[in-house]
Amino acid sequence: MLVMEGNSQAQRDSDSVSEVHSDSPASFDLAPRHYYHKSDEYADEYPAGVPSSLGSLQQAVSRTRTKEIGSDSGDESGSPSGIKQDGHESEDEGQPEEVSTAPYTLLSYSQKWGMVAVLTMCGFWSSLGSPIYYPALRQLEKEFHLNESQVNVTVVVYLLFQGIAPTFSGGLADRYGRRPIILGGMLVYVVASIGLARAPSYGVIVFLRIVQSIGISPTIAISSGVVSDYTLKRERGTFVGATSGFVLIGQGIGPLLGAVIAARWDWRAIFWFLVIGCGTSMLIAFFLLPETKRTIVGNLSIEPKKLINKNPLFLLPGVRRRFKYDNPDYETLDPTIPELDLVSAFKITARPEIFLSLFPAGMQFAMWTLMLSCIASQLSIAPYNYHLTIVGVCYLPAGIGGLCGSFFTGRIIDLYYRRVVRKFQQDKAEGKIPENQVFNIFRVRLMCVLPQNFIAVVSFLLFGWSVDKGWKIPAALITSCVSSYCAMSTLSTMTTLLVDLYPKKSSTASSCFNFVRCSLSSIFMGCLAKMKTSMTVGGTFSFLSGLLLCANFLTFIPMMYGLKWKMSREAKDEDARQVRQEKEEIHYPVQDMKSTMK
DSSP, X not given: OOSOBTBOHHHHHHHTOOGGGTTSOTTOOOOOTTOEEGGGTTSOOSOOOOOSSHHHHHXXXXXXXXXXXXXXXXXXXXXXXXXXXXXXXXXXXXXXXXXXXXXXXXXXXXHHHHXXXXXXXXXXXXXXXXXXXXXXXXXXXXXXXXXXXXXXXXHHHHHHHHHHHHHHHHHHHHHHXXXXXXXXXXXXXXXXXXXXXXXXXXXXXXXXXXXXXXXXXXXXXXXHHHHHHHOOHHHHHHHHHHHHHHTTHHHHHHHHHHHHXXXXXXXXXXXXXXXXXXXXXXXXXXXXOOOOOHHHHTTTTSOOSSGGGOOGGGGSHHHHHHTTTTXXXXXXXXXXXXXXXXXXXXXXXXXXXXXXXXXXXXXXXXXXXXXXXXXXXXXXXXXXXXXXXXHHHTTHHHHHHHHHHHHHHHHHHHXXXXXXXXXXXXXXXXXXXXXXXXXXXXXXXXXXXXXXXXXXXXXXXXXXXXXXXTOOHHHHHHHHHHHHHHHHHHHHHHHHHHHHHOGGGHHHHHHHHHHHHHHHHHHHHHXXXXXXXXXXXXXXHHHHHHHHHHHHGGGHHHHHHHHHHHHHHHHHHHHHHHHHHHHHHHHHHHHHHHHHHO
Protein backbone atom coordinates (compact mmCIF):
# COMPACT_ATOMS: atom_id res chain seq x y z
CA MET A 1 0.00 0.00 0.00
CA LEU A 2 2.77 2.40 0.95
CA VAL A 3 5.27 1.46 -1.74
CA MET A 4 6.20 3.85 -4.48
CA GLU A 5 3.56 5.16 -6.84
CA GLY A 6 5.65 7.87 -8.48
CA ASN A 7 5.28 11.58 -7.92
CA SER A 8 1.76 11.95 -9.23
CA GLN A 9 0.44 13.48 -6.01
CA ALA A 10 1.24 17.08 -6.96
CA GLN A 11 -0.49 16.66 -10.29
CA ARG A 12 -3.46 15.00 -8.59
CA ASP A 13 -3.73 17.88 -6.14
CA SER A 14 -3.65 20.26 -9.06
CA ASP A 15 -6.43 18.39 -10.85
CA SER A 16 -8.61 17.97 -7.78
CA VAL A 17 -8.96 21.61 -6.73
CA SER A 18 -12.27 22.26 -5.04
CA GLU A 19 -15.12 23.67 -7.06
CA VAL A 20 -15.31 26.55 -4.59
CA HIS A 21 -13.66 28.88 -7.07
CA SER A 22 -14.88 27.48 -10.35
CA ASP A 23 -16.76 30.74 -11.00
CA SER A 24 -13.74 32.97 -10.42
CA PRO A 25 -12.88 35.31 -13.33
CA ALA A 26 -10.42 33.76 -15.71
CA SER A 27 -8.26 36.92 -15.75
CA PHE A 28 -7.18 36.45 -12.14
CA ASP A 29 -3.57 35.37 -11.77
CA LEU A 30 -4.06 32.78 -9.07
CA ALA A 31 -1.33 31.11 -7.05
CA PRO A 32 -0.10 27.70 -8.21
CA ARG A 33 -2.70 25.15 -7.24
CA HIS A 34 -0.37 22.63 -5.65
CA TYR A 35 1.25 25.25 -3.40
CA TYR A 36 -0.06 26.49 -0.11
CA HIS A 37 0.89 29.28 2.22
CA LYS A 38 3.05 28.28 5.13
CA SER A 39 1.27 30.76 7.36
CA ASP A 40 -2.00 29.03 6.56
CA GLU A 41 -0.68 25.51 6.91
CA TYR A 42 -3.01 24.65 9.74
CA ALA A 43 -5.62 27.34 9.23
CA ASP A 44 -9.24 26.34 8.81
CA GLU A 45 -10.33 25.43 5.33
CA TYR A 46 -13.73 27.08 5.43
CA PRO A 47 -14.19 29.74 2.76
CA ALA A 48 -12.68 33.11 3.49
CA GLY A 49 -14.43 36.43 3.17
CA VAL A 50 -14.51 38.14 -0.21
CA PRO A 51 -13.38 41.80 -0.15
CA SER A 52 -15.16 44.29 -2.33
CA SER A 53 -12.25 45.76 -4.26
CA LEU A 54 -10.90 43.92 -7.30
CA GLY A 55 -7.38 43.65 -5.90
CA SER A 56 -8.59 42.41 -2.55
CA LEU A 57 -10.93 39.98 -4.26
CA GLN A 58 -8.07 38.56 -6.30
CA GLN A 59 -5.93 38.11 -3.18
CA ALA A 60 -8.74 36.54 -1.15
CA VAL A 61 -9.61 34.08 -3.92
CA SER A 62 -5.95 33.15 -4.30
CA ARG A 63 -5.50 32.74 -0.56
CA THR A 64 -8.65 30.66 -0.22
CA ARG A 65 -7.71 28.34 -3.04
CA THR A 66 -4.22 27.70 -1.78
CA LYS A 67 -5.55 27.03 1.70
CA GLU A 68 -7.96 24.48 0.38
CA ILE A 69 -5.23 22.65 -1.47
CA GLY A 70 -2.66 22.40 1.23
CA SER A 71 -4.11 23.22 4.59
CA ASP A 72 -6.42 22.03 7.20
CA SER A 73 -7.84 23.37 10.33
CA GLY A 74 -5.78 23.86 13.32
CA ASP A 75 -8.26 26.37 14.65
CA GLU A 76 -10.98 24.74 16.63
CA SER A 77 -13.30 27.67 16.37
CA GLY A 78 -15.00 26.48 13.26
CA SER A 79 -14.88 29.95 11.76
CA PRO A 80 -13.82 30.50 8.15
CA SER A 81 -10.18 30.67 7.25
CA GLY A 82 -8.68 34.09 6.91
CA ILE A 83 -11.44 35.58 9.01
CA LYS A 84 -11.38 36.34 12.68
CA GLN A 85 -14.44 35.61 14.73
CA ASP A 86 -15.58 39.20 14.40
CA GLY A 87 -15.58 38.75 10.65
CA HIS A 88 -12.42 40.72 9.83
CA GLU A 89 -9.54 39.27 7.93
CA SER A 90 -6.74 37.93 10.05
CA GLU A 91 -3.90 38.97 7.73
CA ASP A 92 -2.80 42.34 6.45
CA GLU A 93 -3.53 42.52 2.77
CA GLY A 94 -0.31 44.32 2.02
CA GLN A 95 1.95 41.74 3.64
CA PRO A 96 3.76 39.30 1.36
CA GLU A 97 2.80 35.70 1.98
CA GLU A 98 5.30 32.91 2.45
CA VAL A 99 4.61 30.05 0.08
CA SER A 100 5.61 26.44 0.63
CA THR A 101 5.70 23.83 -2.10
CA ALA A 102 5.22 20.95 0.33
CA PRO A 103 2.00 18.98 -0.26
CA TYR A 104 -0.40 18.54 2.63
CA THR A 105 0.20 14.78 2.53
CA LEU A 106 2.55 12.52 0.59
CA LEU A 107 -0.12 9.85 0.22
CA SER A 108 -1.54 9.50 -3.26
CA TYR A 109 -5.26 9.11 -3.85
CA SER A 110 -5.03 5.34 -4.12
CA GLN A 111 -2.85 5.16 -1.01
CA LYS A 112 -5.47 7.11 0.91
CA TRP A 113 -7.98 4.41 0.04
CA GLY A 114 -5.38 1.83 1.01
CA MET A 115 -5.22 3.47 4.43
CA VAL A 116 -9.01 3.27 4.64
CA ALA A 117 -8.75 -0.47 3.96
CA VAL A 118 -6.16 -0.97 6.72
CA LEU A 119 -8.15 1.12 9.21
CA THR A 120 -11.33 -0.76 8.33
CA MET A 121 -9.54 -4.03 8.93
CA CYS A 122 -8.44 -2.82 12.38
CA GLY A 123 -11.74 -1.32 13.52
CA PHE A 124 -13.85 -4.10 12.03
CA TRP A 125 -13.15 -6.36 15.02
CA SER A 126 -14.56 -3.80 17.43
CA SER A 127 -17.93 -3.68 15.71
CA LEU A 128 -17.89 -7.44 15.12
CA GLY A 129 -17.23 -8.32 18.76
CA SER A 130 -20.78 -7.62 19.94
CA PRO A 131 -23.16 -8.90 17.22
CA ILE A 132 -21.19 -12.04 16.35
CA TYR A 133 -22.16 -13.07 19.84
CA TYR A 134 -25.94 -12.68 19.41
CA PRO A 135 -26.73 -16.08 17.82
CA ALA A 136 -24.87 -17.87 20.63
CA LEU A 137 -26.75 -16.24 23.51
CA ARG A 138 -29.18 -19.13 23.83
CA GLN A 139 -26.27 -21.59 23.98
CA LEU A 140 -24.84 -19.63 26.90
CA GLU A 141 -28.22 -19.65 28.64
CA LYS A 142 -28.30 -23.45 28.51
CA GLU A 143 -24.64 -24.06 29.42
CA PHE A 144 -24.50 -21.70 32.41
CA HIS A 145 -28.22 -21.89 33.36
CA LEU A 146 -28.92 -18.19 32.84
CA ASN A 147 -32.03 -16.19 31.99
CA GLU A 148 -32.31 -13.65 29.16
CA SER A 149 -31.55 -10.65 31.37
CA GLN A 150 -28.39 -12.25 32.75
CA VAL A 151 -27.01 -13.26 29.39
CA ASN A 152 -27.77 -9.78 28.02
CA VAL A 153 -25.36 -8.38 30.62
CA THR A 154 -22.47 -9.82 28.59
CA VAL A 155 -23.69 -7.70 25.67
CA VAL A 156 -24.44 -4.60 27.72
CA VAL A 157 -20.99 -4.39 29.37
CA TYR A 158 -19.31 -4.68 25.97
CA LEU A 159 -21.39 -1.80 24.59
CA LEU A 160 -20.94 0.28 27.73
CA PHE A 161 -17.15 0.12 27.74
CA GLN A 162 -17.13 0.48 23.97
CA GLY A 163 -18.41 3.98 24.63
CA ILE A 164 -16.32 4.81 27.70
CA ALA A 165 -12.86 3.52 26.72
CA PRO A 166 -12.33 5.69 23.58
CA THR A 167 -13.00 8.87 25.56
CA PHE A 168 -9.74 8.26 27.42
CA SER A 169 -7.68 6.59 24.70
CA GLY A 170 -8.59 9.32 22.19
CA GLY A 171 -6.60 11.82 24.25
CA LEU A 172 -3.65 9.42 24.35
CA ALA A 173 -3.77 9.06 20.55
CA ASP A 174 -3.90 12.83 20.04
CA ARG A 175 -0.89 13.25 22.33
CA TYR A 176 1.36 10.25 21.64
CA GLY A 177 0.28 9.12 18.18
CA ARG A 178 -2.27 6.87 16.50
CA ARG A 179 -0.19 3.79 15.69
CA PRO A 180 0.78 2.60 19.22
CA ILE A 181 -2.76 2.96 20.59
CA ILE A 182 -4.32 1.01 17.71
CA LEU A 183 -1.79 -1.85 17.81
CA GLY A 184 -1.81 -2.01 21.61
CA GLY A 185 -5.59 -2.18 21.70
CA MET A 186 -5.68 -4.99 19.16
CA LEU A 187 -3.19 -6.97 21.25
CA VAL A 188 -5.40 -6.63 24.35
CA TYR A 189 -8.39 -7.77 22.27
CA VAL A 190 -6.59 -10.91 21.11
CA VAL A 191 -5.51 -11.86 24.64
CA ALA A 192 -9.02 -11.28 26.03
CA SER A 193 -10.57 -13.35 23.23
CA ILE A 194 -8.27 -16.27 24.09
CA GLY A 195 -9.49 -16.06 27.67
CA LEU A 196 -13.14 -15.94 26.55
CA ALA A 197 -12.69 -19.02 24.39
CA ARG A 198 -11.59 -20.91 27.51
CA ALA A 199 -13.82 -19.16 30.08
CA PRO A 200 -15.05 -21.59 32.78
CA SER A 201 -17.81 -19.45 34.30
CA TYR A 202 -20.30 -16.66 33.70
CA GLY A 203 -18.37 -14.17 35.87
CA VAL A 204 -15.18 -14.70 33.88
CA ILE A 205 -17.07 -14.07 30.65
CA VAL A 206 -18.45 -10.75 31.93
CA PHE A 207 -15.02 -9.59 33.10
CA LEU A 208 -13.20 -10.56 29.90
CA ARG A 209 -15.91 -8.97 27.76
CA ILE A 210 -15.09 -5.70 29.54
CA VAL A 211 -11.35 -6.16 28.87
CA GLN A 212 -12.06 -7.11 25.26
CA SER A 213 -14.13 -3.97 24.73
CA ILE A 214 -11.60 -1.66 26.41
CA GLY A 215 -8.86 -2.99 24.14
CA ILE A 216 -10.47 -2.81 20.71
CA SER A 217 -13.11 -0.07 20.97
CA PRO A 218 -10.69 2.90 20.59
CA THR A 219 -9.76 1.80 17.07
CA ILE A 220 -12.98 3.17 15.59
CA ALA A 221 -12.55 6.70 16.99
CA ILE A 222 -8.80 6.76 16.34
CA SER A 223 -9.37 5.63 12.74
CA SER A 224 -11.29 8.85 12.13
CA GLY A 225 -8.35 10.74 13.60
CA VAL A 226 -5.97 9.01 11.21
CA VAL A 227 -8.13 9.96 8.24
CA SER A 228 -8.29 13.59 9.37
CA ASP A 229 -4.48 13.68 9.42
CA TYR A 230 -4.21 13.21 5.65
CA THR A 231 -7.47 14.64 4.25
CA LEU A 232 -8.89 18.12 3.62
CA LYS A 233 -12.47 19.16 4.28
CA ARG A 234 -13.45 19.03 0.63
CA GLU A 235 -12.67 15.29 0.55
CA ARG A 236 -13.02 14.39 4.22
CA GLY A 237 -16.66 13.39 4.01
CA THR A 238 -15.83 10.62 1.55
CA PHE A 239 -12.90 9.16 3.48
CA VAL A 240 -14.19 9.64 7.03
CA GLY A 241 -17.61 8.39 5.98
CA ALA A 242 -16.13 5.32 4.34
CA THR A 243 -13.89 4.52 7.30
CA SER A 244 -16.41 5.10 10.08
CA GLY A 245 -19.10 3.27 8.11
CA PHE A 246 -17.09 0.33 6.84
CA VAL A 247 -15.74 -0.55 10.29
CA LEU A 248 -19.32 -0.89 11.54
CA ILE A 249 -20.29 -3.33 8.82
CA GLY A 250 -19.34 -5.95 11.38
CA GLN A 251 -22.56 -5.03 13.17
CA GLY A 252 -24.49 -6.18 10.11
CA ILE A 253 -22.62 -9.32 9.07
CA GLY A 254 -21.47 -10.35 12.55
CA PRO A 255 -24.63 -12.31 13.39
CA LEU A 256 -24.32 -14.25 10.12
CA LEU A 257 -20.75 -15.25 10.93
CA GLY A 258 -21.70 -16.06 14.50
CA ALA A 259 -24.62 -18.21 13.39
CA VAL A 260 -22.51 -20.21 10.95
CA ILE A 261 -19.71 -20.77 13.48
CA ALA A 262 -22.03 -21.61 16.39
CA ALA A 263 -24.07 -24.01 14.25
CA ARG A 264 -20.95 -25.83 13.04
CA TRP A 265 -19.07 -25.85 16.38
CA ASP A 266 -20.20 -23.94 19.50
CA TRP A 267 -20.04 -20.49 21.07
CA ARG A 268 -16.38 -20.87 22.10
CA ALA A 269 -15.36 -21.23 18.46
CA ILE A 270 -16.63 -17.67 17.90
CA PHE A 271 -13.89 -16.28 20.12
CA TRP A 272 -11.21 -18.47 18.52
CA PHE A 273 -12.32 -16.96 15.21
CA LEU A 274 -11.84 -13.46 16.70
CA VAL A 275 -8.36 -14.44 17.93
CA ILE A 276 -7.27 -15.61 14.48
CA GLY A 277 -8.89 -12.74 12.58
CA CYS A 278 -7.78 -9.88 14.82
CA GLY A 279 -4.32 -11.39 15.30
CA THR A 280 -3.81 -11.57 11.54
CA SER A 281 -5.09 -8.01 11.09
CA MET A 282 -2.75 -6.77 13.82
CA LEU A 283 0.22 -8.35 12.05
CA ILE A 284 -0.76 -6.73 8.75
CA ALA A 285 -1.29 -3.34 10.41
CA PHE A 286 2.10 -3.61 12.10
CA PHE A 287 3.74 -3.45 8.66
CA LEU A 288 1.26 -1.31 6.70
CA LEU A 289 -0.06 1.28 9.17
CA PRO A 290 2.23 4.34 9.45
CA GLU A 291 2.10 7.00 12.12
CA THR A 292 0.07 9.93 10.74
CA LYS A 293 -0.17 12.37 13.67
CA ARG A 294 0.93 15.70 12.20
CA THR A 295 2.70 16.78 15.40
CA ILE A 296 4.97 13.75 14.93
CA VAL A 297 5.38 13.14 11.18
CA GLY A 298 3.94 16.22 9.44
CA ASN A 299 2.89 15.18 5.95
CA LEU A 300 4.61 11.76 6.49
CA SER A 301 8.00 13.06 5.36
CA ILE A 302 9.38 13.34 8.93
CA GLU A 303 10.73 10.22 10.59
CA PRO A 304 9.23 9.58 14.06
CA LYS A 305 11.70 9.85 16.92
CA LYS A 306 10.10 7.26 19.20
CA LEU A 307 10.24 3.56 18.47
CA ILE A 308 6.54 3.03 19.19
CA ASN A 309 5.65 5.35 16.29
CA LYS A 310 8.03 3.81 13.74
CA ASN A 311 6.88 1.46 10.99
CA PRO A 312 9.42 -1.25 10.01
CA LEU A 313 8.39 -0.92 6.37
CA PHE A 314 9.85 2.59 6.36
CA LEU A 315 13.31 1.15 6.89
CA LEU A 316 13.35 0.05 3.24
CA PRO A 317 15.39 2.43 1.03
CA GLY A 318 12.69 2.69 -1.63
CA VAL A 319 10.02 3.63 0.88
CA ARG A 320 12.31 6.17 2.56
CA ARG A 321 12.92 7.85 -0.81
CA ARG A 322 9.21 7.81 -1.63
CA PHE A 323 8.40 9.62 1.63
CA LYS A 324 11.35 12.04 1.45
CA TYR A 325 13.04 11.00 4.68
CA ASP A 326 16.31 12.44 3.34
CA ASN A 327 14.67 15.83 2.68
CA PRO A 328 11.71 16.15 5.06
CA ASP A 329 9.13 18.93 4.88
CA TYR A 330 9.58 20.30 8.39
CA GLU A 331 7.20 23.18 7.66
CA THR A 332 4.31 20.68 7.61
CA LEU A 333 5.00 19.64 11.20
CA ASP A 334 2.24 20.88 13.48
CA PRO A 335 4.06 22.74 16.29
CA THR A 336 1.04 22.71 18.59
CA ILE A 337 1.15 19.51 20.63
CA PRO A 338 -2.13 19.08 22.52
CA GLU A 339 -1.91 18.64 26.26
CA LEU A 340 -2.91 15.27 27.63
CA ASP A 341 -6.48 15.65 28.85
CA LEU A 342 -8.18 12.32 29.49
CA VAL A 343 -11.57 13.94 30.12
CA SER A 344 -11.50 16.23 27.08
CA ALA A 345 -14.12 14.08 25.31
CA PHE A 346 -16.58 14.57 28.16
CA LYS A 347 -16.00 18.34 28.06
CA ILE A 348 -16.67 18.43 24.32
CA THR A 349 -19.78 16.25 24.63
CA ALA A 350 -21.20 18.52 27.35
CA ARG A 351 -21.18 21.54 25.02
CA PRO A 352 -24.82 22.18 24.05
CA GLU A 353 -24.28 22.39 20.29
CA ILE A 354 -22.39 19.08 20.35
CA PHE A 355 -24.75 17.18 22.64
CA LEU A 356 -27.88 18.31 20.78
CA SER A 357 -26.28 17.19 17.51
CA LEU A 358 -25.16 13.80 18.82
CA PHE A 359 -28.15 12.77 20.92
CA PRO A 360 -30.62 12.12 18.04
CA ALA A 361 -27.93 10.25 16.10
CA GLY A 362 -27.07 8.22 19.20
CA MET A 363 -30.74 7.34 19.69
CA GLN A 364 -30.91 6.12 16.12
CA PHE A 365 -27.81 3.95 16.55
CA ALA A 366 -29.18 2.50 19.81
CA MET A 367 -32.41 1.49 18.09
CA TRP A 368 -30.39 -0.06 15.28
CA THR A 369 -28.56 -2.15 17.89
CA LEU A 370 -31.90 -3.30 19.33
CA MET A 371 -33.10 -4.20 15.86
CA LEU A 372 -30.07 -6.43 15.25
CA SER A 373 -30.62 -8.14 18.57
CA CYS A 374 -34.31 -8.71 17.86
CA ILE A 375 -33.58 -10.31 14.49
CA ALA A 376 -31.76 -13.12 16.30
CA SER A 377 -34.32 -13.51 19.08
CA GLN A 378 -37.56 -13.13 17.12
CA LEU A 379 -36.81 -15.13 13.98
CA SER A 380 -35.75 -18.18 15.98
CA ILE A 381 -39.17 -18.52 17.67
CA ALA A 382 -42.75 -18.90 16.45
CA PRO A 383 -44.13 -18.11 13.96
CA TYR A 384 -40.81 -18.17 12.06
CA ASN A 385 -38.83 -20.90 13.91
CA TYR A 386 -35.82 -20.44 11.62
CA HIS A 387 -32.67 -22.51 12.03
CA LEU A 388 -29.64 -20.66 13.38
CA THR A 389 -27.99 -20.54 9.95
CA ILE A 390 -31.10 -19.11 8.28
CA VAL A 391 -31.31 -16.46 11.00
CA GLY A 392 -27.74 -15.49 10.16
CA VAL A 393 -28.60 -15.14 6.47
CA CYS A 394 -31.44 -12.79 7.42
CA TYR A 395 -28.80 -10.31 8.60
CA LEU A 396 -27.47 -9.84 5.06
CA PRO A 397 -29.94 -7.07 4.09
CA ALA A 398 -28.90 -5.11 7.17
CA GLY A 399 -25.25 -5.53 6.23
CA ILE A 400 -25.87 -4.43 2.64
CA GLY A 401 -27.89 -1.42 3.76
CA GLY A 402 -25.18 -0.36 6.18
CA LEU A 403 -22.49 -0.73 3.51
CA CYS A 404 -24.43 1.45 1.06
CA GLY A 405 -25.15 4.03 3.75
CA SER A 406 -21.51 4.44 4.70
CA PHE A 407 -20.18 4.50 1.14
CA PHE A 408 -22.68 6.75 -0.63
CA THR A 409 -23.22 9.21 2.22
CA GLY A 410 -19.58 10.29 2.26
CA ARG A 411 -19.74 11.28 -1.39
CA ILE A 412 -23.10 12.99 -0.95
CA ILE A 413 -21.99 15.19 1.94
CA ASP A 414 -18.80 16.13 0.08
CA LEU A 415 -20.78 17.22 -2.98
CA TYR A 416 -23.25 19.14 -0.83
CA TYR A 417 -20.41 20.83 1.07
CA ARG A 418 -18.76 22.02 -2.17
CA ARG A 419 -22.06 23.25 -3.53
CA VAL A 420 -22.85 25.29 -0.40
CA VAL A 421 -19.33 26.72 -0.23
CA ARG A 422 -19.50 27.79 -3.88
CA LYS A 423 -22.87 29.47 -3.29
CA PHE A 424 -21.51 31.11 -0.12
CA GLN A 425 -18.56 32.62 -2.00
CA GLN A 426 -20.75 33.73 -4.88
CA ASP A 427 -23.24 35.47 -2.59
CA LYS A 428 -20.41 37.32 -0.85
CA ALA A 429 -18.92 38.42 -4.14
CA GLU A 430 -22.31 39.73 -5.29
CA GLY A 431 -22.99 41.48 -1.99
CA LYS A 432 -26.04 39.36 -1.13
CA ILE A 433 -24.68 38.56 2.33
CA PRO A 434 -22.42 40.63 4.61
CA GLU A 435 -18.67 40.27 4.20
CA ASN A 436 -18.33 39.27 7.85
CA GLN A 437 -20.87 36.47 7.49
CA VAL A 438 -19.48 33.28 9.05
CA PHE A 439 -19.80 29.96 7.26
CA ASN A 440 -22.13 27.70 9.27
CA ILE A 441 -20.59 24.22 9.22
CA PHE A 442 -23.30 22.94 11.59
CA ARG A 443 -26.05 23.73 9.10
CA VAL A 444 -24.17 22.22 6.17
CA ARG A 445 -23.42 18.91 7.87
CA LEU A 446 -26.63 18.48 9.87
CA MET A 447 -28.79 19.22 6.85
CA CYS A 448 -27.50 15.95 5.40
CA VAL A 449 -28.80 13.84 8.30
CA LEU A 450 -32.37 15.13 8.43
CA PRO A 451 -33.91 12.93 5.67
CA GLN A 452 -32.56 9.63 6.96
CA ASN A 453 -33.31 10.57 10.58
CA PHE A 454 -37.03 10.78 9.87
CA ILE A 455 -37.05 7.83 7.47
CA ALA A 456 -35.45 5.74 10.23
CA VAL A 457 -38.41 6.43 12.53
CA VAL A 458 -40.81 4.82 10.06
CA SER A 459 -38.53 1.88 9.24
CA PHE A 460 -37.93 1.01 12.92
CA LEU A 461 -41.65 1.21 13.65
CA LEU A 462 -42.52 -1.12 10.77
CA PHE A 463 -39.74 -3.55 11.69
CA GLY A 464 -40.99 -3.88 15.26
CA TRP A 465 -44.54 -4.73 14.25
CA SER A 466 -43.44 -6.99 11.37
CA VAL A 467 -41.57 -9.39 13.67
CA ASP A 468 -44.11 -9.01 16.47
CA LYS A 469 -47.13 -9.91 14.33
CA GLY A 470 -45.31 -12.48 12.20
CA TRP A 471 -45.63 -10.65 8.89
CA LYS A 472 -44.00 -12.21 5.87
CA ILE A 473 -40.22 -12.19 6.18
CA PRO A 474 -39.57 -9.67 3.32
CA ALA A 475 -41.14 -6.96 5.50
CA ALA A 476 -38.58 -7.50 8.26
CA LEU A 477 -35.68 -7.79 5.80
CA ILE A 478 -36.56 -4.64 3.85
CA THR A 479 -37.10 -2.52 6.95
CA SER A 480 -33.85 -3.79 8.48
CA CYS A 481 -32.02 -2.81 5.29
CA VAL A 482 -33.49 0.71 5.27
CA SER A 483 -32.83 1.15 8.99
CA SER A 484 -29.20 0.09 8.56
CA TYR A 485 -28.72 2.50 5.67
CA CYS A 486 -30.07 5.39 7.76
CA ALA A 487 -28.01 4.48 10.83
CA MET A 488 -24.71 4.23 8.94
CA SER A 489 -25.45 7.37 6.93
CA THR A 490 -26.07 9.38 10.09
CA LEU A 491 -22.99 7.95 11.78
CA SER A 492 -20.74 8.90 8.86
CA THR A 493 -22.08 12.46 8.76
CA MET A 494 -21.79 13.05 12.50
CA THR A 495 -18.23 11.75 12.60
CA THR A 496 -17.30 14.09 9.75
CA LEU A 497 -18.84 17.05 11.61
CA LEU A 498 -16.85 16.31 14.76
CA VAL A 499 -13.58 16.00 12.84
CA ASP A 500 -14.34 19.29 11.05
CA LEU A 501 -14.91 21.09 14.33
CA TYR A 502 -11.92 19.66 16.22
CA PRO A 503 -9.22 18.72 13.67
CA LYS A 504 -6.38 18.85 16.21
CA LYS A 505 -8.29 16.56 18.56
CA SER A 506 -9.94 14.42 15.92
CA SER A 507 -9.59 11.13 17.81
CA THR A 508 -10.97 12.69 20.98
CA ALA A 509 -13.81 14.36 19.08
CA SER A 510 -14.75 11.13 17.30
CA SER A 511 -14.90 9.34 20.63
CA CYS A 512 -17.64 11.76 21.74
CA PHE A 513 -20.14 10.20 19.36
CA ASN A 514 -18.80 6.78 20.26
CA PHE A 515 -19.57 7.54 23.90
CA VAL A 516 -23.10 8.80 23.23
CA ARG A 517 -24.20 6.03 20.87
CA CYS A 518 -22.69 3.16 22.88
CA SER A 519 -24.01 4.49 26.19
CA LEU A 520 -27.52 4.73 24.79
CA SER A 521 -27.17 1.29 23.21
CA SER A 522 -26.17 -0.27 26.52
CA ILE A 523 -29.14 1.38 28.27
CA PHE A 524 -31.57 0.19 25.60
CA MET A 525 -30.15 -3.33 25.62
CA GLY A 526 -30.36 -3.46 29.41
CA CYS A 527 -34.06 -2.54 29.29
CA LEU A 528 -35.00 -4.61 26.24
CA ALA A 529 -36.01 -7.85 27.98
CA LYS A 530 -38.35 -6.13 30.45
CA MET A 531 -39.81 -3.85 27.79
CA LYS A 532 -40.54 -6.82 25.53
CA THR A 533 -42.28 -8.60 28.40
CA SER A 534 -44.50 -5.67 29.32
CA MET A 535 -45.00 -3.99 25.93
CA THR A 536 -44.27 -6.69 23.29
CA VAL A 537 -41.71 -6.10 20.55
CA GLY A 538 -44.11 -3.97 18.51
CA GLY A 539 -44.98 -1.80 21.49
CA THR A 540 -41.31 -1.41 22.41
CA PHE A 541 -40.36 -0.19 18.94
CA SER A 542 -43.42 2.08 18.82
CA PHE A 543 -42.44 3.73 22.09
CA LEU A 544 -38.79 4.12 21.12
CA SER A 545 -39.69 5.36 17.62
CA GLY A 546 -41.76 8.08 19.26
CA LEU A 547 -38.77 9.08 21.39
CA LEU A 548 -36.56 9.10 18.29
CA LEU A 549 -39.05 11.30 16.44
CA CYS A 550 -39.00 13.85 19.26
CA ALA A 551 -35.21 13.69 19.48
CA ASN A 552 -34.87 14.37 15.76
CA PHE A 553 -36.38 17.83 16.20
CA LEU A 554 -33.48 18.69 18.51
CA THR A 555 -31.25 18.67 15.42
CA PHE A 556 -32.73 21.98 14.28
CA ILE A 557 -31.43 23.75 17.40
CA PRO A 558 -27.67 23.40 16.67
CA MET A 559 -28.39 24.10 13.00
CA MET A 560 -29.71 27.53 13.97
CA TYR A 561 -27.74 28.38 17.11
CA GLY A 562 -24.77 26.00 17.22
CA LEU A 563 -22.25 28.32 15.58
CA LYS A 564 -23.47 31.30 17.62
CA TRP A 565 -23.04 29.38 20.89
CA LYS A 566 -19.62 28.15 19.86
CA MET A 567 -18.32 31.59 18.89
CA SER A 568 -19.79 33.20 22.02
CA ARG A 569 -18.12 30.65 24.28
CA GLU A 570 -14.78 31.06 22.51
CA ALA A 571 -15.01 34.84 22.80
CA LYS A 572 -15.53 34.51 26.56
CA ASP A 573 -12.61 32.08 26.79
CA GLU A 574 -10.41 34.55 24.90
CA ASP A 575 -11.43 37.40 27.22
CA ALA A 576 -10.63 35.24 30.25
CA ARG A 577 -7.26 34.33 28.74
CA GLN A 578 -6.39 37.98 28.19
CA VAL A 579 -7.36 38.84 31.78
CA ARG A 580 -5.10 36.07 33.08
CA GLN A 581 -2.29 37.27 30.86
CA GLU A 582 -2.65 40.85 32.11
CA LYS A 583 -2.55 39.64 35.72
CA GLU A 584 0.62 37.69 35.01
CA GLU A 585 2.22 40.74 33.37
CA ILE A 586 1.45 42.78 36.51
CA HIS A 587 2.58 40.04 38.89
CA TYR A 588 5.98 39.35 37.37
CA PRO A 589 7.25 42.98 37.37
CA VAL A 590 6.39 43.19 41.08
CA GLN A 591 8.41 40.03 41.71
CA ASP A 592 11.33 41.49 39.75
CA MET A 593 11.22 44.74 41.75
CA LYS A 594 11.27 42.86 45.08
CA SER A 595 14.22 40.75 44.00
CA THR A 596 16.08 43.89 42.84
CA MET A 597 15.51 45.66 46.15
CA LYS A 598 16.85 42.65 48.03
